Amino acid sequence: MSAPEIDPLFTAEAQQLVESIEGGLLDLRARPEDRQLVDSVFRDLHTLKGTGAMFGQSAMAQFLHDFETTFEAVRDGAMAVTEPLIGLSLQACDHVVSLLAGGPEEPGRRLLLALRDHVASARDREGPAGAGDGGSRWQLEFGLSADTLVLGGHPEAILDELRALGADDIRPLLDGLPPIDALEPETCYLRWRASLPETVGEDQIRDVFLFHEDGLDLTLAGPAQPGPPAPLDEAEMVPVQALSDGGLMRVSAVRLDEMMDRVGELVIAEARLAELAARSGDAQLVAVAEEIQRLSTGMRETTMSIRMTPIGSITGRFRRLVHDLTRLLGKQIVLDFEGLDTELDKTVVELLADPLMHLIRNAADHGLEDRGTRASMGKPEQGHIRLSARYSGAEVVIALSDDGRGLNLERIRARAVERGLIPPDAELSELETRGLILEPGFSTAAEVTELSGRGVGMDVVRQTIDKLRGSIEIDSEPGHGTAVRMRLPLTLAIIDGLLVEVAGERYTLPLAAVEHIIELPEVKARDGDATRFLDIRDRLVPYLRMRRMFSSPGVAGPHQKVVVVTSGELRVGLTVDRIIGSSQTVIKQLSPLHAELKMFSGATILGDGSVALILDVPQLVAFGQALDERHVA
Amino acid sequence: MNELSTLRPGAETSGRDVVTFRLGGELLAIRTANLREVLEPGAVTRVPNASPFAAGLINVRGAVVPLCDLRIPLRMPVAGADTDTRVLVLDLELGGVASTVGVIAERVHEVTRIETAALEEVPDVGSRWPAHLVSAVGRRGDEFLIIPDLDAIFSAHLGGAGPASANTA
Known part of the structure; x- marks a missing residue:
């Protein structure tokens, strides 16, 4: 029996929901008491189940129904959110993803059994008393600044105010109390935990601490619902959550x-x-x-x-990845983000997800040292990986950095020579040497690990960035870490183009790739071959004859122009008959019938209604080189 | 054929609506279900290094559409465009993706209905046309009417991308 065909609309929606659930679960690890989060996970589960049933995914709907039942115990406060519960729930998310891909149903049954066992044992431990606790009351826990007493503060006054608001279960937490001989009588070591009725407003609670804000450590979890929304960290506001709000709507x-x-x-x-x-x-x-x-x-x-989408819309899966890597590698890894609201064309954002996953995996596996090594180097045990994004002109710069061991330039060089990527006597700058790890077939991992280092990967990262018409650069300081910096255009839909004419036909070049334009010297114009060299400012620049590349009819006129373009590290001249000018270029994809013509990245429609092809500079250069080799051979 | 279909004129089983046009001196027909519109040819942009079958691009209401020449795969003589030349804009699936293509017609005749019963398969031997690219042959007056197998023709030009054959004949 083959898996039923899955509607792509459903798949897209389901993947978003799964990501949202995963994000919620990971947040719950940090804030297990946050009712708002539990509710949001529950809501997503419910929506996913409903959508699954609507699209005839009965196996998935059934699995989700049972999963949801388990989670109901959490929502009702019958059990606390624990690390194992989150682990199991994340596995359940994986199972849903597997079901979406037509995977087997069997692992789901085992998962559900494990979940059910977990709920049962948690109930036994907590007893029925635990059930009365959660739910419809504010949960707060707070500690005051250590010098509160020295400064004349009165913690008991705060407790009185809380009692006045209806807190009848205030308990001191003694964890912070030092041994008696180290105890400073005027230091405030205690923390308190209490609950308040849901009728109390959040402002009222915060007002209690108005004069103790310095050094205040307050965690406040709202009543189940309704209630004022818990303050959301701005960075966590991924659109998937935001979309359910009033002012926004989902558009296909x-x-x-x-x-x-x-x-x-x-x-x-x-x-x-x-x-x-x-x-x-x-x-x-x-x-x-x-x-x-x-x-x-x-x-x-x-x-x-x-069409612009914040980069934050894809970070959910990165957090999940780091969560998994932490366990798999036995390293403590913290992933943080900066500039998540930086927006890029949706196509760019989607295509970036895989390369970033790979870079994060690399940083965690190769970049960050294990705990022992870090400790011996005087670094904090926790390794940091940071994903940041910011605008820079018409580009966005996305950087992934770690505070690990950095790149070993000698080893990279040795490996590149061994792989035949560079001759043994090649003179390379540090930047160029670091760039070698992006070459196809390069891998520095001494042993192939489960995670990374199969000899593919970094070159795929570069391919994707090239495809997005971006550039990539690696910075690294031995012992202090590595940063991979990617520059990407804001959009793929419209670019600045340079319109040129070759044998009466018009072509568009991405203006970003154009360095300068010169006149082709008369002597060179008569040569017949596709590539030759030009002496431009004391540098030899190879040039391609577009007429020959395009098998154009007729003979070139006397005043040929050379457009010098850059493709990665390479500078290449393209001979054309005429420069028409620059203009905004709406990019149209080519039909599958022309998919094999890689030298054209698309086509555009000109002011007079005719079609002009858009040249893909790196591919064009590769094609020219191949053409020349064939010619010589 | 069964009685029901003869009792119900216009029933789907008894025939199909086609547009007939002339190409390489022959009469061809394409189902109107695939036909979006008929255009006068405007400016055609040559695609360097493309196969002669899809050598050009045209602008169809703001979309960039490949212009295809069925005379190449059907091994028909190719003549230059004249005042009768038209472009049939077709909606097809290329490698599983809904696509729009333009097809050159030397002259477009009419939209008509041909009876399924009047169609025959092309004999493998002795045929003027590549048999695997023609789905059926009928008669129109004293002339042959060729129904090209668009799926077979276009999938042969996808360069191995996408599913090899789409059985929608």
Whole structure:
């Protein structure tokens, strides 16, 4: 029996929900008492179950139903959130993902049994008394600044105020109390725990601590519901959660793409209108054309902004990965984020997920030392991995850094020579040497581990970044860590292009790749081969004859231009007949019939309605080299 | 055929709606279900190094669409465009992806209905056309009517990408 076909709409929705659940579970580890979080996980589970049933995924719906029943015990406060429970729940998420991919149902039964056992034993331990606790009361725990007493504060006054609000179960926590001979009588060591009725407002509770905010350590968990929302960390506000809020709505990506197409048409039609109006000389028509131009520019900007997605929308899976790696590697790893609200085109964000996963895995596996080594080097036992994003002009810079051992340049060099990537006497800068780890077939892992180091990976990271028309750079300081920095364009839908003419045909080059333009010397113009060298500012720059590359008809005229483009470390000249100018270029994908023509990254529609191909510079250079080798052979 | 379908004129089983057009001196037909529109050819952009079957790109209402020439796979003589030349814009699945393609027609005739009973399979030997690229042959007056197998023709040009064959004939 084959697995039923799974609706892609459902798969997308389900994956989002699973990620949201995973995020909630991981947050629960840090804040196990947070009712809001428990509710949010429960809600997502319920939605996932409902959607699953709606799309005929009965096996999944059944599994989720049982999983949900278990979680109900948590929601009702019958059991506490514990580390093993979260572990099991995360495995349940994995199982759902496996079911989505048409995996077997069997592991689900074992998981459910384990979950049920866990709930049963937790009930026995906590007893029925535990059930009365949670639920509909505020839970708070607080500690005051150590010098409260010295400064004349009165903790008992705070306790009185809390009692006045209805706290009848205040308990001191003695964990912080030192041995009697080390005890400073004027230091405040105690912490307190209490619960308050749900009718009390959060502001009222916070007001109690108004004069003790310095050094205050307060954790406050709201009543089940309804109640004021717990303060959400801004960085945690991934859109998946935000989307259920009032002012936002979910839109299918297909519609966004369609909308972008329409705007592309509008931009093109507007260009034609402007041309016709200018030719007619009718002042009124010109005025209308200008008005339309203004509107369509605004429309284009708005549409592009709709496609922008914060990088924070994919970080859930990274937290999950680090959680798993912590256990697998026996290292203590902390992953933190910076600039999660930095936005990129949705396609870029989606394509970035896999490379970032790989980089995080690499950092955890190869970058961070084990606990013993770190301790002996005087570093904190916890290894830090940081993912940061920020705007830089029309680009976004995304960096993944760790505070591990850094790259060993000698070892990289030795390995590159061994693999034949560079000749033994090659002279490389430090930056170039570090760049070698991005080469295909390079892997420094002395032994192949389960996680990384199969000789694929870093080159795939580079391929993805190249595909997104970005660049990648590695920084590293031995003993202090490594940072991989990626620069990416804000959008893939519209780029700045340079329009050129070759044998009467027009092509667009991404302006970002263009370094400068020079006139082709007369002597060189008569040569027939595809590639030759030009002497530009004392550097030999190879150049490709576009006419030959494109098998264009006719013979080149006298005033050929050379557009010098950069492709990675390489500078290459492209000979063209004429430079037409630069313009905003709406990128259209090529049909599968032309998929094998890698030298074109897409096509665009020009002001006169005709189609121009967009050149993919790295692929074009590779094609030119291959063409030349064939020619020589 | 069974009685029911003859009692119900226009029943799906008895025939199909097609657009007929001329190509390489022959009469061809494509199902109207695939046909989106018929356009006068505008500017065609040559795609360097592409196969002669899909050598150009055209602008169909803001979308970039490949322009395909069925005369290449069907081994028909290729003549230049003239005032009768049209582009049939078709919606097809290419490698499992819904796509739009343009197909050159030397002259478009009419939308008509052909009876399934009037169609025959192409004999493997002695045929003027590559038999595996033609799904059926019928008669129109004293002429042959060729129904090309679009799935077979297009999937042969996907360069191995996507599923090898889509059985939707």
